[in-house]
Amino acid sequence: MSLSPFHLAIPVYDLAAARTFYGEVFGLEEGRSSSQWVDFNFYGHQLVIHEQPKTAFQESAQSNPVDGHDVPVPHFGVVLAWEAWEALAERLRSFGTEFVIEPYVRFKGQVGEQATMFLFDPCGNALEFKAFKDMSQLFAK
Template sequence: MTPFHLAFPVRDLDETRAFYGEVLGCRIGRSSDSWVDFDLYGHQMSAHLRPNAAAAQRDGAVDGIAVPIPHFGAVLLMDEWEKLAARLEARQDIDWLERPMVRFKGQPGEQATLFIRDPSGNALEFKGFRSLEQVFAH
C-alpha cells in the first residue's frame, strides 16, 4: 500500500507537535514556522497553521452513532488498535468523542473504533480490524 497524504488546519504548532508526537507516537518530519509533517502509521500528515479554523462537528451517523464530519485517522490491525486504545484510555488529557467500541458486531466489516479530538478540534478516528480483508467488506 502506498502512503496517503492529508493537509489539515491546526491552531498552534507546538501543541500539535506534542499531541501527534507524544500522545499518538507519530514520528515528526520536516517543518517550518507554518507547518509540520507527521508519520501517522506510514501516512504523511501535514499540519498547517490556521488559528481560526473551525472544529469538526458531530453531524453524521454511522451504525446509529453520531460521528464528527470531517474526520481522519488510520486503519490498524486489531493488536495495534488495542495498544493505541489502551494507551489513550490511560491518559487523563484525551478529548474523547467516542470511547473504544465495536461496530457492526458479527457482520461483514466488524470493526473496533474510537474517536478523539486533537487540541485544534480536528476529529480523528482509529479503526481496528482482525483482517485487512474486512476493511471493504459488505
C-alpha cells in the same frame, strides 16, 4: 495488501499544542518542520499540520449517525492491525484522552465488524482509528 503512503495536510490553530499531541500523545516521529508547519510519520503516511486560523468545522463539529453513535464529519485516521489498535487505545487512555466515541467494536457479528474510536486533536480535527480482525471486511458490503 501493498499501499502507497498518503499525504494529508490539516489546519491547526495552535501549532505547539498540536505538535505535542501528535508527537507525545501519539508518539509519532517528527519530520521536517518550519515555524508554520510540521511533518509527522502517521503510521507510514505523511501528516502535515499547518498553522491556520480556526476553521468552521473546528468551531462546531457536525456528525452523522452510525451504529447508534454521532460520528464527527469530517474525520480522518488509519486502519491498524487489531493489536496495534488495542495498544493505541490504551496509550490514549494513559494520557487521559477524552474520546468522542469510546473504543468499542462496531457492527458486532455483521459484515464489516470493526473496532473503532473517535477523538479530537487540540484544534478540533476529528480522528478515527479502526481495526478489523478480518481485513477482507474492510470493503465488504
